[in-house]
Amino acid sequence: MRMSKLFFQTLREAPADAEVRSHQLMVRAGLVRQVAAGIFAYTPLGLRAKKKIEAIMREEMDAIGGQEIVMPVVQPAALWKRSGRWYEIGDDLARLTDRGGRELVLGMTHEEVITDLAAGVISSYRQLPLMLYQIQTKFRDEPRPRGGLIRVREFTMKDGYSFHADHASLDAYYPLIYQAYFNIFGRAGLEVIAVESDTGMMGGTMAHEFMALTAVGEDTLLLCDECGYKANRQVATFVKSEGAERKVEEALPLEEIATPGVDTIAALASFLDIPKSRTAKAIFLVATREEDGQDKEQFVFVIVRGDMDLNETKLTNALKARHLRPAQPAEIRAVGAQPGYGSPVGIQRERVLLVVDDLIARSPNLVAGANREGWHYKNVNCGRDYKPDLALDVVAAAEGYPCPICRAPLRSARGVEVGNIFKLGTKYSQVMEATFLDEDGKNAPMVMGCYGIGSGRLIASVIEKHNDENGIVWPITIAPYRVYLVSLATKRTPEVTEVAERIYAQLQEAGIEVLYDDRDERAGVKFNDADLLGIPIRLTVGTRGVKNGIAELKLRRSEESLALPLADIAHQVQATVDAETARILAALVTEPLT
RNA sequence: CGGGGAGUAGCGCAGCUUGGUAGCGCGCUUCGUUCGGGACGAAGAGGUCGGAGGUUCAAAUCCUCUCUCCCCGACCA
Structure with missing residues (x-):
């Protein structure tokens, strides 16, 4: 290509609204132009890099038996109603109506369509296993796009879906896709790590995220340098030993103390001159749960130790809740609790779901609120002073916490999720009736897996890693x-x-x-x-x-x-x-x- | 959705406080000189000052509403 004819423009200065390095460089080098928030156009140089990456994806997918297809971006709402996600997903799903008044959605992912497609073609176990993939546009109306191509609303994704006659077949296939993903990122010159992840609204039983470690990453990871444990903070666990060590302590009598103006954990700890770990933190949430096909709101009172943070993902999963939101002050008072001085003692017990972190159940004599402005309780003991509905691990792991495998201190790092793989199981095939006849002539739902990589985010991640003060330093495999x-x-x-x-x-x-x-x-x-x-x-x-x-x-x-x-x-x-x-x-x- | 910031030429910005002919650098066009790490000179093109309404003899500037974009958070198959 002759530069004199190329549609491009290099900029000496980066646009003022580009803060992330990869975004600045992609715009300055003339790879992409922003059209709207989270919506970009690729110009020839950027498109060539994108095509290079996608060619690698195709090769690796084909190598493990994938067959390429293309599914529509505009999809009938009926499919999403069948899977239930029409109702479950909020404003991220863009909905529209055609001239005939029919409801449509812009595909934010393609489980519904592929399951329907597969159901129409597959009728026998002899046709399984099967892996189909596409490289297609997705639209997710994200509340806040950011970082150039790191988080956008419209993007291209390589999404693959595998269909199996049983879980064993999926289990056997999963490592192949896992390795194929390392091959794709490796060939693109991007070092990634795979971490255990939340299955989120995708459902399923096992999931991994492929993370490029970079400071602009949106996810926090916890890594163990000793044994290699790695997990997204959303699911990371750790050894809670301290509470156990103090178990010997005897429960002391409950005592109300005046703490004027002390309405945060930090203030409380310094006011009483005790470590935060001797306090109990109250968090008020409202969970949306489905009961008998109806959405119901449930007030949830969570208690974690003062030195720790609640992990909402763990809690959401434990409650099988669809959604969690912070409770309004009025809602908090309505159950007999006082914001800033919240306590499990003396609340309207029947109106709240009381959840404690399992460490709270083992930690005696904590300081907690008294549900009265300016007052706290000393020597609050779970079990004696109040009885929780649930006691389980709901706190977020953090830097320095002991590794759940080997107890070495965990290290935290930021990462960009460039790909993910899920074992979906029969979540979609069941509700959408994607069944086949097995060897015994019985109808069974297909067992599915799904596997995604975002092209643009991958390019941005590569650039984020491979640049110097003068510009981009492309790996030759994906250079335009x-x-x-x-x-x-x-x-x-x-x-x-x-x-x-x-x-x-x-x-x-x-x-x-x-x-x-x-x-x-x-x-x-x-x-x-x-x-x-x-x-x-x-x-x-x-x-x-x-x-x-x-x-x-x-x-x-x-x-x-x-x-x-x-x-x-x-x-x-x-x-x-x-x-x-x-x-x-x-x-x-x-x-x-x- | 909460908090913060910004919309003036393709890009980066000034002008706004105190209303009075819309400017600067880069880029772009033409000509000349130059030519191995972002040349120089001369002459040009390019603007509904985000939009609407208002105040005023007069609005980029003051007032009201609104749209868009960026950052932090919430959120994130």
Whole structure:
């Protein structure tokens, strides 16, 4: 491609509204342009990178038996009503009506359509297992897009769905997809870790998220450097030993104490000069739960130790709630509790679901609120002073907490979720009646798995990792072009143009993707753009070189340059392409499923 | 949805306090000189000042409403 004809624009300065590094670089290098909040257009260079990544996805999906299909973005609401998600999902699901008044949705994912599709085609166990995938647009009306392509509303996703005759077949397939995912990210030059994750509204029994570790990540991960335990904070567990150690302490009499103006845990601990771990934190929530096909709201009173935080995901899952929201002050008072001085002692017990963290049940003599402004109780004991409905692990793991496997301190890190895989089981096949006849001639629901990777987020994550002060440093496997050919010709040096044109033709003939900077610009402009665009191999043709019969080859990722004889230059460039590609593939690893 | 910030040329910004001909840098066009790490000179093009309403002789500037975008949080198959 000739730069003089390319639809692109490099910017010397980043747009003011781009804060995240990858966003700034993608806009400055002319890969994407923002159209609306969380909605982007890809321009030619960005699209080429996207297609490269998607080609890798196709190869890896095909290698494990995947068959590519395409499903619609606009889908009938009826399908979503059948799965129930029409009612479960809120405003993230974009809904519209066609001219005939029929309800439609913009697909935010494709479980409904694929399950319906599979149900229509599959009728026998002989057709299973099967894996179908597509690379298609999704639309999720996110409340807050952010970070350029890190979190958007419209995006392209590679989503795959596998169908099995039984759980054993899915269990056998899962490690294959797990490895395929490592292959995809590895080939894209992105190091990821797989962590256990919440199954969320997808449902299912097992799930992993593939996380690229970066500070701009939206998820918090807990990692153990000793034994390799890794989990999303939403599901991470840890060893709660401290409470057990104090179990020997005897329960002391309940005592009411004046604590004027002390309405936070931090203030309470400093007022009484005790560690936060000797206090109980009250959290008031309202859970939406389905009972007899009806949504019902339930006031939930949660108690965790003062030094710990509630993990809402754990609580939501434990309660099988659809949704949790903070309770309003009026709602809190209505059950007999006092905001800021909340206590399980003396509330209208029948109106609340009382949940305590299991550590609370084992921690004696805590300080808790007295449900009276300016007063607290000392020596509150679970079991003696109040009886919880549930005692289970509902607190969030944090940096330094003991690893659940080996007790070494956990480390926390931020990550971007670039892919995820779920064992769905029969969640969708059951409600949508996607059944087949098994070997015994009985109807059974298909067992499903689903597997997703966002293209744009993956590109952004790669750039987030691979850049320097001058611009992007593409891994050669997904770079928009592999070679950036710089001609330093001027009007007075037509011989340089001639050589550059010849090299351009030779490289193209050799099948090497080359971006030819034939613009009438000064050397500095071209070199700076080359750095910004980050094409892995730069070939420079100038007066000096031409005189000596050489062109200059420089890798974007290194400072050194190499003189290449003009004769046979395509072969030498190809060798460099191969070496750079091999360098990335050498980093691929076999990851056993943990 | 709560909190904070911003909308003036393709990009980055000034002008607004104190109302009076809409500006600067980069980029873009033409010509000339230059030419191996973001050249120089000259001449140009490009604007409903986010939108609507109001105050005023007069509004980018003051008032009201509204839309959009960004950041933090809530949220996030």
